[in-house]
Amino acid sequence: MSQHTAPNGRSSVEIDWGNLGFGYRETDFMFVAKCGLDGEWDQGEIRPLRHLQLSPAACILHYGQGLIEGLKAYRSKEEHILLFRPEENAKRMIAGADRLCMPAMPAHHFVEAVKQTVLANKRWIPPPGKGSLYIRPLLMGSGAVLPPAPPPEYTFVVYVAPVSNYFKGGLTPIHLIVETTCHRAMPGGIGAIKTAGNYASVMKTQLNAKKNGFSDVIYLDVVEKKYIEETSSSNIFLVKANKLATPELTGTILPGITRKSVIELARIKGYQVEERPVSVDEVRVADEVFCTGTAVVIVPVGSISIRGEMVRYANEGVGKVCQELYTALTEIQTGKAMDNMTWTMEI
Ligand SMILES: *Cc1c(COP(=O)(O)O)cnc(C)c1O
Numbered sequence: 001m002s003q004h005t006a007p008n009g010r011s012s013v014e015i016d017w018g019n020l021g022f023g024y025r026e027t028d029f030m031f032v033a034k035c036g037l038d039g040e041w042d043q044g045e046i047r048p049l050r051h052l053q054l055s056p057a058a059c060i061l062h063y064g065q066g067l068i069e070g071l072k073a074y075r076s077k078e079e080h081i082l083l084f085r086p087e088e089n090a091k092r093m094i095a096g097a098d099r100l101c102m103p104a105m106p107a108h109h110f111v112e113a114v115k116q117t118v119l120a121n122k123r124w125i126p127p128p129g130k131g132s133l134y135i136r137p138l139l140m141g142s143g144a145v146l147p148p149a150p151p152p153e154y155t156f157v158v159y160v161a162p163v164s165n166y167f168k169g170g171l172t173p174i175h176l177i178v179e180t181t182c183h184r185a186m187p188g189g190i191g192a193i194k195t196a197g198n199y200a201s202v203m204k205t206q207l208n209a210k211k212n213g214f215s216d217v218i219y220l221d222v223v224e225k226k227y228i229e230e231t232s233s234s235n236i237f238l239v240k241a242n243k244l245a246t247p248e249l250t251g252t253i254l255p256g257i258t259r260k261s262v263i264e265l266a267r268i269k270g271y272q273v274e275e276r277p278v279s280v281d282e283v284r285v286a287d288e289v290f291c292t293g294t295a296v297v298i299v300p301v302g303s304i305s306i307r308g309e310m311v312r313y314a315n316e317g318v319g320k321v322c323q324e325l326y327t328a329l330t331e332i333q334t335g336k337a338m339d340n341m342t343w344t345m346e347i
Helices: 059-063 086-099 107-120 203-211 257-268 280-285 320-333
Strands: 029-035 045-048 066-068 071-075 081-084 132-141 154-163 174-179 216-219 235-240 243-247 272-276 288-293 297-306 309-312 344-346
Touching (some): 029 107, 045 107, 066 086, 081 107, 081 320, 086 107, 086 257, 107 132, 107 154, 174 203, 203 216, 235 257, 235 280, 243 257, 257 272, 257 288, 257 297, 257 320, 280 297, 280 309
Antiparallel strands (some): 029 154, 071 132, 132 154, 235 243, 235 288, 288 297
């Protein structure tokens, strides 16, 4: 039980759970911790959700020294609250902090902060089947600096927002276009970490794709412009007969936790999974294509536009493998199926 009481003293919220969508919504509490020049994180605390105060010279504002994470809490039918592999998010943030010269929040502290924030906002966790509580941890250089350099203070924040399931009924396919001019990441760059600039740099491309009726784009490698990488915020898989292929992690692709979980699940189910360079030509002959990420879980791809040619997939992209993996993964995440993988953490 949480010791935090909602501002109005209520333990439930009046929300139309059927029409949540996937947007920002204010909840009751956030978690805030600070780290100074000694590199030691204070314990942090749950506070009422308020605006943050930052110096106009805060490093994050000028030089983009910031990392985000994203994970979900589900309410099971038995009213258990389940997190999905939160240590994986902690590890990824530690790797990102190293890349950006930030003091990392230790994994156990990260997970504890996530737990506390979810429990404090318990009334915002949607009922079973209606969605999940999206959890957004954030690490940033909050101290003031003039020239670009690591600042004297770092802030770690966790906030949450209730979101609906991406799919209301059955799986709904998305439509993608292969992007041939703009690139998301380069070798030696920051494509493998969840840092703010990776999203700012692709907004223009994404908006352009949306204007033309696509959900998102598929980025190509910057060196040969021949291998597919991922979309703006999800990883990609191709299915051909009994084989799955997904681009290997070479530093330009975000190492998705859903990606990792899908690879493990698919192998258990007897599929062969290859992590390797995936040529854009393979997209033309794939049986199924799907994308993975915390927000969408697994989403089928109905069509892909490649240099003016439209490749359409059977059954509008809703394939057998995609469906099988979606069901298996979501049943674990929501506590419907036995979690033999010990992926979920009950809090
Ligand atoms: C977050 C993200 C993903 C998916 O990662 P998950 O851990 O599965 O949510 C994939 N690509 C990019 C660029 C991302 O930011």
